[in-house]
Amino acid sequence: MTLSWLLVAGVVSASPALASGAIRHVGPIVAIDVTHDTVTIEEMWPWRHSLLRPALREFHLAPGTEIALTVPMGALGGAVLEPMSMTDLRPGDDATVTIEHEGDRDVVTSIEITRPVPETGGAGPTAGGTGSEGTRT
Secondary structure, X not given: OHXXXXXXXXXXXXXXXXXXXXXXXXXXXXXXXXXXXXXXXXEEEOOOOOOOEEEEEEEEEEEEEEXXXXXXXXXXXXXXXXXXXXXXXXXXXXXXXXXXXXXXXXXXXXXXXXXXXXOOOOOOOXXXXXXXXXXXX
């Protein structure tokens, strides 16, 4: 029993996101407002069986917010993150929004997007960017 708690403690302390106090919100994107630099997702909340309901969460992107598409690397598994811009986001994209508390506010540090892999083969979806995207400016 003690060994399993030590393993859990080791995994938690080794995770940079958890160690820094980052909070992750996960859900499909339902709205993107490029003019106001906001992304809205539908997240299931709170995590209690009798109260579980979808909740809309709007996030304001900071100039340094990194946005990336998770691209699968073939049949052997694994993935790489391909930088993308806010204009590449689409309603229905599965998003993991990471926020950190800085000073007196929460700041979106990154958004990772996952899209379904086409069944026809290929390396998966691409963002269609030039490679200079990836950071919100």
